[in-house]
Structure formats: structure tokens, C-alpha cells
């Protein structure tokens with residue numbers, strides 16, 4: 187895969203240091219610490235409402251914490267905004283796919299190349315401000331990424347006509363074309379068939395050569411298969427962190443999940 191990783195293995199790319207987030211009287215995160223090394227896949231799991239999405243939202247600059255910091259390559263991210271992330275080398279996929287219905291698959295993927303675009307999001311989206319050469323180079327990279335995900339033949343289609351699993355791949359291609367150093371994956375397994383899950387697992391494992399991944403996911407089989415480390419949140423607090431085997435054997439984790447409907451729904 188032609189995705190370039192600049193970080194050295196073992197380097198801590200992302201450090202979340204003592205994050206606390208409150209929404210009115212509700213504490214969504216309380217003193218959360220975690221670190222993500224280059225070339226590692228870190229799973230963030232926990233029952234519904236545990237704070238996983240809030241954690242992503244803080245890293246992405248959507249939510250400001252009441253306490254704590256997010257460090258990127260050793261420097262605190264101060265008042266960072268979601269639109270600056272791709273240029274830092276951080277890209278997130280959304281639970282909702284967020285594809286543009288009026289753009290083709292190829293155009294949707296090209297719209298994800300924020301890190302390399304020389305202009306802001308809207309001009310980049312419509313192609314303004316890029317030279318014909320930039321445009322051709324970007325289209326080539328977008329096609330290559332679609333090829334790596336096995337959907338190059340769908341480049342000219344509109345996303346609305348494609349099955350959900352394929353649209354998820356398009357959303358992933360849009361994230362990967364930015365060649366991130368850190369990919370934040372928000373429930374990539376939801377809605378996928380058993381065979382698509384196997385492909386997703388292989389893909390995530392292959393990404394490690396190029397980038398770090400943080401995976402928020404309810405599908406435990408996938409988490410246990412692809413993650414180097416797993417962090418478990420419950421009611422906004424880290425209740426366990428360790429290897430997949432350690433997490434599976436931890437009684438506090440089983441207890442946190444007892445009766446969680448999302449868990450039952452995922453069949454894990």
C-alpha cells in the first residue's frame with residue numbers, strides 16, 4: 187500500500203493526559219489517560235455512554251475538556267479545530283459515513299485529501315485553487331487507494347446506489363487518501379457482513395505498517411483480533427488497559443458489560 191508513515195515505531199504519537207469532560211452535571215470523561223504509539227492499534231471499548239465518542243471528539247477538537255491535555259508528537263494541541271486535523275496527520279472516520287451524495291466515489295475520496303490540499307476545505311472540495319497537475323496527481327492517488335480497498339471499478343458511481351458495506355469502504359478510502367499518521371476509526375464494523383468483517387480485520391492489520399490506529403468498536407472479536415492494546419472505559423473512567431488477552435480475562439470488564447444491549451447486538 188502506498189501510504190507513507192513518517193513516525194518511527196515506538197514513538198508516542200498521541201497522548202491523552204488526564205482528560206475530564208463534563209456536560210452540565212454529567213461527567214462524560216474523568217481523568218482519562220492513554221497513549222498511542224506509532225504503528226500500533228489501540229482499541230477503546232466500553233458500554234454505551236462510556237465516553238468513547240467524547241474521547242474522539244476531544245482529540246478532534248469538537249469538544250473542549252474541563253481538564254487535561256491532548257499531546258500530538260509531544261506538543262499540546264491548543265484550541266485545535268477539526269478542519270486542521272488532516273494537516274497534522276490525524277484523520278477520523280465517522281459512525282455516519284458522511285459521504286457527499288452528489289459526488290462520485292472518486293470525488294468523495296479526493297475530498298478527503300485535506301492534508302495535501304493547498305486550499306481550505308470548500309475550495310479543495312470543488313477543485314478550485316488546485317492546478318490541473320495537482321488535480322491529476324490527487325485523482326491518481328484516490329484511484330490507487332480505491333484499488334487497495336478493492337473498489338476501483340466503482341470510482342464513477344454515486345455512493346447512494348452502493349451497498350452499505352461498500353459505502354463504508356469509500357469512507358475509509360477517503361480517510362486513507364490523506365495518508366494520516368493516526369487514523370481514528372469510529373465503529374468501522376457496524377453493519378458489515380461476516381465476510382466484510384474478515385476483510386476489515388485484514389485491512390486494519392495491514393495499516394499498522396503505515397500509521398497508528400485508534401479503534402472505537404463494539405464488535406469484540408474484531409477488537410481482540412486487531413488491537414495491540416485495549417483501553418476500557420466505563421462511566422467515563424478507564425477501568426482497565428492492557429493486551430487483548432489481559433482485557434478478556436479482567437473481571438471488571440465483564441462486569442461493566444453485563445446487560446449492555448450493544449454488546450448483545452454485536453454477538454460478541
Ligand SMILES: Nc1ncnc2c1ncn2[C@@H]1O[C@H](COP(=O)(O)OP(=O)(O)OP(=O)(O)O)[C@@H](O)[C@H]1O
Nearest residue numbers: 209212213214232233234235236237238239240241
Ligand atoms: N454534547 C453532549 N451533551 C450532553 N451530554 C453528552 C453530549 N455528548 C455526550 N454526552 C453524554 O456523555 C456520555 C458519554 O457519551 P459518549 O457518546 O461519549 O459515549 P459512547 O461510549 O461513545 O457511547 P456509544 O457506545 O453509545 O456511542 C453519555 O452519557 C452521553 O449522553
